[in-house]
Amino acid sequence: MFDTNLFFILRFIGLIPVLVIALIVWLIIRSVNKHVEENMRKFTIINFLIGVTVAIVLSVLLLLGLKIFIPAPSYSYPQTAYQRCAPGDEVCYAKQRQDDMTKQENYNSARSTYGGRIFVGANIAGLIILILGLLFFAKKWGTNIAAGMIVSGAFGIVYGYVLGWQGADDKLKFLVGVIVAAIVIGSGVMVNKMRDRVAAGGSTS
Numbered sequence: 095m096f097d098t099n100l101f102f103i104l105r106f107i108g109l110i111p112v113l114v115i116a117l118i119v120w121l122i123i124r125s126v127n128k129h130v131e132e133n134m135r136k137f138t139i140i141n142f143l144i145g146v147t148v149a150i151v152l153s154v155l156l157l158l159g160l161k162i163f164i165p166a167p168s169y170s171y172p173q174t175a176y177q178r179c180a181p182g183d184e185v186c187y188a189k190q191r192q193d194d195m196t197k198q199e200n201y202n203s204a205r206s207t208y209g210g211r212i213f214v215g216a217n218i219a220g221l222i223i224l225i226l227g228l229l230f231f232a233k234k235w236g237t238n239i240a241a242g243m244i245v246s247g248a249f250g251i252v253y254g255y256v257l258g259w260q261g262a263d264d265k266l267k268f269l270v271g272v273i274v275a276a277i278v279i280g281s282g283v284m285v286n287k288m289r290d291r292v293a294a295g296g297s298t299s
Contacts, residue, residue: 141238148242153249164211167204209261213254220250
């Protein structure tokens with residue numbers, strides 16, 4: 095009974111990122127479409143569904159790509175290691191403990207290297223998707239698609255920081271953070287200028 099409840103709890107927790115993505119995409123599309131004529135509002139729900147689907151699919155592809163090209167190190171915990179030693183054989187026990195410590199140290203080192211690589215990989219992939227989303231928006235190829243791509247790109251950047259924080263060097267984290275901040279701030283300025291041109295009766299192109 096406990097395992098069943100735990101399973102459903104974990105499944106619910108796993109839905110939280112999806113719900114957050116859906117909410118963000120909804121807010122973006124609603125903000126863009128709030129001045130649209132009333133008879134065009136029926137397309138908002140379709141735009142929302144497409145945007146959420148794009149965000150989820152790209153985020154899953156990003157995770158799968160990172161898993162394929164930057165595989166996580168594996169560690170096999172010995173379950174019956176000490177059972178191979180004869181009773182009272184302290185030399186054997188000591189050797190087993192040393193082997194376990196060596197294996198743990200090697201795993202920690204590999205995990206640290208993996209963290210640095212996943213940090214760089216996830217941030218690069220996230221930035222590429224984010225920039226493509228902004229390009230889609232600037233070219234007016236679809237606000238729904240652009241919103242989904244922007245959210246997915248932001249997810250990749252956050253994922254890289256969360257998963258690779260311990261493995262990445264502080265200088266690298268600072269450098270990547272500066273690049274991300276510059277792109278995000280520059281993108282915000284660009285979108286604000288496009289909005290002002292639209293408000294003034296101009297074109298976004």
